[in-house]
Amino acid sequence: MTFAEAGFPGEDARTSATLVDLVRRDMDPSRRGVLATGLYSAALMVPSFSDLGDRLDRTDDDVKAGRTVRVGAGEVVTVQRMTDHIATILDDLGGGHARPMAAAFLANTVLPWLDADAKGRVKSDLLAAASDFVYLTGWMAMYERAHGLGQRYFVQALDLAKEGGDQITYCRTLRGMALQAASLKHASKALDLADSAAEAAPAAGPRLVAFLRGQQAHGAALVGDRHRAFDRLRETEEALSKADGRNDAVGGYDQAAYQFHVSSVLYALGDLSGSIKAMQQSNRVRPAHERQGRLHSNGLLASRQWELGHVDAACATWDRFLDDYTALSTSRGDEHFDTLKKHVATRRTRSVRQLGERAREIARQKAAA
Structure with missing residues (x-):
């Protein structure tokens, strides 16, 4: 199956145009639900880095007439710093807050810069920085269980990495896609x-x-x-x-x-x-x-402790999970919280009752917010 047959951009597609459409739909509240439930394709074929053809290498003569915007090394640094900043927000507040910021930055800043005039080296560096940022956006979509959307961001990150000659981000994105496939x-x-x-x-x-x-x-x-x-x-x-x-x-x-x-x-x-x-x-x-990572690992740990029959230990871990869950907006956290609620509904020990009371109060607080 080719990229086009799977619903993804082929080698002859313009990455920037496809990414523009993806980000615009991601930012449109009326379309976000459709994107979030979009189908993940396990049949997606991913070519190797060396098979992807020539990298983008436009000169001033190649750009559209009348273009006035030019980017330089400063814009590259801005994208790199924003990538780190969004990653920090992801850890502190969760993907529910961080991903909309990322989509807005892509739409309002990164995409116009990708379409701007730039010298060859700056253009390659900008494409590489944009690839890393798009990879992070796809990672957040995956963690928010919008797997079709996450996969599409990952594919765009691959194309940008190819065009910028960034082999590290290319293989890192493939690794993110491997994790997504594993989780599904x-x-x-x-x-x-x-x-x-x-x-x-x-x-x-x-x-x-x-x-x-x-x-x-x-x-x-x-x-x-x-x-x-x-x-x-x-x-x-x-x-x-x-x-x-x-x-x-x-x-x-x-x-x-x-x-x-x-x-x-x-x-x-x-x-x-x-x-x-x-x-x-x-x-x-x-x-x-690393609050986001700790929340996910505690959710998994508590579920496995419960599975092993170590109920009191699981309740203690769920309590630590809730410490982070109250401060994060995260669909992955919501998934673990649903598992917690199913667990407390099946037992009536003291530790389970206390955990259930705390979980119900947190659910009321989040519903009110």
Whole structure:
């Protein structure tokens, strides 16, 4: 199946025009519901980085007559700083607040700049920065369970990365697509995308190698390949041990992320107790400011503790989940909250009753807000 057949832009499509249409619809309240429920395509074919053709390399003679706007290095830095800023807002307030800001910045600032005059190097740098920002926007849409929308943003990020010659963002976006496929139970697709991401970055640094190998380990576990999953985890740990102390706001990878992958692999392979221990370790080493990630990991941890029959421990974890949930606007958090409510409806112990009372009060507060 080609990009066009799957409903995505082909090589002959103009990335900017397609992205304009996508962002405009994302910002239109009357269309947002349609976009959010748009179909995710597990059949989407993703070509390799080297197969995507010539990169965009326009000169002043190529641009439309009468254009007056010109961008420079300052605009590139602005997009990069906004990417970090939106990532911080995502952690502090949740995707429900951060993604509309991202869509507005894309529509009002990034898209006009992409259509402006620029020297060759600046144009490539701007495309690369825009690709990273669009990838983050797709990541937030995925976390808000708007999977069709998230996939479309990811495809646009791939095209922008190709046009800007940004191989790192290209493979990082493929890794995000692998995570999305995994969350939607498309095991083989998750592994294929994770492998494609690794193949797209043959000269990656150790932190990015760890980032990609961890996703390959999860993909292998999802298809039941135990040997390969643990081999990939060993490679992940080895690469991470060689990484420097810097961790990017977007696409970063650290010990908390590694232990999260260990937990995901063990859970996929049926080791419930081991997955719980690894998730607890992930929480212990997670930076304090990563509220969004902590909320998600606590939601998973509590569900697994409940599944194992450790009800009191699950209630304690759900309490920590609620500490973050009250401050975040997040559809992924809402999904975990729904699981919490189902759990408390099935038991009548003291800890469960107390948790249920707190959950009901928080539900009333959020409904009133």
